[in-house]
Amino acid sequence: MPFAPVRVLIVFYSYSGQSSVLIRRLAAGLLDEGVEVRQERLQPQQTLRFPLGSISKTLWLMFITLFRTRFAIQPLTLADDESYDMMVLAGPTWSWNPSGPVLALLDQYPGLFRQRSVLAVISCRGYWRSHWRYLRKRLLGMAANPCGPLVFSHPQREPWRTFGVFLKVAGMAPERSSSLFSRFYPRFGHTRQQCDEAYALGRQLAARLKTGSTQEQLRSFKNLP
Numbered sequence: 293m294p295f296a297p298v299r300v301l302i303v304f305y306s307y308s309g310q311s312s313v314l315i316r317r318l319a320a321g322l323l324d325e326g327v328e329v330r331q332e333r334l335q336p337q338q339t340l341r342f343p344l345g346s347i348s349k350t351l352w353l354m355f356i357t358l359f360r361t362r363f364a365i366q367p368l369t370l371a372d373d374e375s376y377d378m379m380v381l382a383g384p385t386w387s388w389n390p391s392g393p394v395l396a397l398l399d400q401y402p403g404l405f406r407q408r409s410v411l412a413v414i415s416c417r418g419y420w421r422s423h424w425r426y427l428r429k430r431l432l433g434m435a436a437n438p439c440g441p442l443v444f445s446h447p448q449r450e451p452w453r454t455f456g457v458f459l460k461v462a463g464m465a466p467e468r469s470s471s472l473f474s475r476f477y478p479r480f481g482h483t484r485q486q487c488d489e490a491y492a493l494g495r496q497l498a499a500r501l502k503t504g505s506t507q508e509q510l511r512s513f514k515n516l517p
């Protein structure tokens with residue numbers, strides 16, 4: 293009798309494109325190993341333009357997201373009865389928390405997580421721990437099996453990466469600005485190597501799923517010690 297293919301559901305949000313690039317590569321790794329992948333990108337009900345275009349709007353967004361402000365999302369296109377071997381939940385860190393659209397997803401779709409292994413993928417400037425602590429607690433509260441996380445931090449040094457993200461969201465191009473800044477901040481976001489890492493992790497995850505890993509083994513699927 294033929295084996296049923298391994299199936300993975302990827303639900304993600306990306307504001308400035310970084311999570312979306314990582315997810316594309318992770319999904320490519322899974323697909324290349326014969327895994328069936330279903331992707332669902334969260335769409336906020338109110339469009340959040342990138343870049344915001346001003347410093348005051350950027351400060352405001354960073355301020356309100358400190359309080360875990362929910363950003364209402366459009367209804368998901370998933371059918372209720374679809375079954376998956378694992379779910380991937382990916383998105384950026386916003387003010388030490390999951391992003392507003394992911395918070396709305398957790399509130400509105402608890403049934404999506406119940407009894408599922410959920411691998412968290414986090415794209416951030418570098419400060420992901422409280423994001424993960426909160427997300428893990430919420431997943432456990434919904435009877436999910438929180439796995440990972442896979443964390444991808446912007447590789448530039450501080451304080452350049454903090455200013456870099458801020459200016460980028462505000463609508464400037466710090467990587468092309470004064471010679472001093474661009475020397476320490478040559479590009480915004482993740483590197484080619486990190487995208488390659490996401491691809492390799494997709495293949496490794498596929499191998500684990502195909503060998504029927506236990507919930508315990510899936511929980512420890514991380515890219516950090």
Ligand SMILES: Cc1cc2nc3c(=O)[nH]c(=O)nc-3n(C[C@H](O)[C@H](O)[C@H](O)COP(=O)(O)O)c2cc1C
Nearest residue numbers: 306307308309310311384385387388416417418419
């Ligand atoms: C409103 C806002 C708040 C942010 N807060 C944090 C933070 O607390 N910690 C961090 O490491 N990165 C933070 N970042 C940076 C993003 O997590 C980072 O740029 C990420 O790669 C963006 O992913 P995306 O392009 O998929 O949205 C913040 C970005 C925004 C827009």
